[in-house]
Amino acid sequence: MASKTLSPARQASVPPSFSDPARSPSQSRQASVEPSVISKPPSPTTKKVVEREISASRARSVSVEPEVSTPKATTPPPQSSGQSRAESLEPTTAGQPPPDTIDMDTFQQILDLDEDGTREFSRGMAWAYFSQVDSTFVDMDKAFDNKDLVQLSTLGHFLKGSSAALGVSKVQASCEKIQHYGQLRDEEEDKDLSKDDALGKIEPLLGVVKKEYNTAEKWMKAWFLENDPDGEEPE
Numbered sequence: 001m002a003s004k005t006l007s008p009a010r011q012a013s014v015p016p017s018f019s020d021p022a023r024s025p026s027q028s029r030q031a032s033v034e035p036s037v038i039s040k041p042p043s044p045t046t047k048k049v050v051e052r053e054i055s056a057s058r059a060r061s062v063s064v065e066p067e068v069s070t071p072k073a074t075t076p077p078p079q080s081s082g083q084s085r086a087e088s089l090e091p092t093t094a095g096q097p098p099p100d101t102i103d104m105d106t107f108q109q110i111l112d113l114d115e116d117g118t119r120e121f122s123r124g125m126a127w128a129y130f131s132q133v134d135s136t137f138v139d140m141d142k143a144f145d146n147k148d149l150v151q152l153s154t155l156g157h158f159l160k161g162s163s164a165a166l167g168v169s170k171v172q173a174s175c176e177k178i179q180h181y182g183q184l185r186d187e188e189e190d191k192d193l194s195k196d197d198a199l200g201k202i203e204p205l206l207g208v209v210k211k212e213y214n215t216a217e218k219w220m221k222a223w224f225l226e227n228d229p230d231g232e233e234p235e
Contacts, residue, residue: 097219101212106167119228126220127234129166133159133213140178140206149198153182168216174209178202 097104110122136159143151156178163172180187181198193201224231 095222098215101168101170101216102219103167103169106164106169110166119224119231123224123228123231124234126166126224129162129168130217132162133171133217137206137210137213144199144202144206147195147199149182149184149195151182152202153179156180156182168213170212171209171216174205174212178205178209181205 110125111119114121136155140152140155143155156175160172160175160179163169163175177187181193181201184193184195184198185191186193186201
């Protein structure tokens, strides 16, 4: 059969691999075989050496157990002495008040209201409280002598609020009891009281709350004396 000649346009579209001259199957196989493959078979000695190496390699892989990593215990880095001191510092340096006498968070909020580096506002608030307490105790004694439970409840409620505003927590709690006793209620035992029972509970509590207040007043005045030594005592 006569071979056809492709036009130049068709020749350009044919990939080079298809435009090469036809080769016989034997030529194709020879061309595809890499030179490294066409080599002499290994000698018996070489085969024995290879087999020994393979056996030794397998023995090593079986005898070697996987290494188990044990996590090391980590200890937190020690805090510097500066950090320890900073964390232990309280809002004041006058020493801590007796337990539950002063709520330091509330007291610190009052101190934060001071301006210009002075203690004028907080000092004025504290001394106003001292004056209120003195007059309220006088009124409470009169109300108790008159067995006026309504007045005792009112005064207890008033002094409870003033004490809470400054953080005088023990006085606050005792005044709340006086308030409830004046209403003929014992909230701790969840029961109603007779008038005599209420007066019987209020009488010793008046002595207790006065002692609690004296402790709080003494600590606050010492705090201002140490932290605001140049401050003037409000009139």
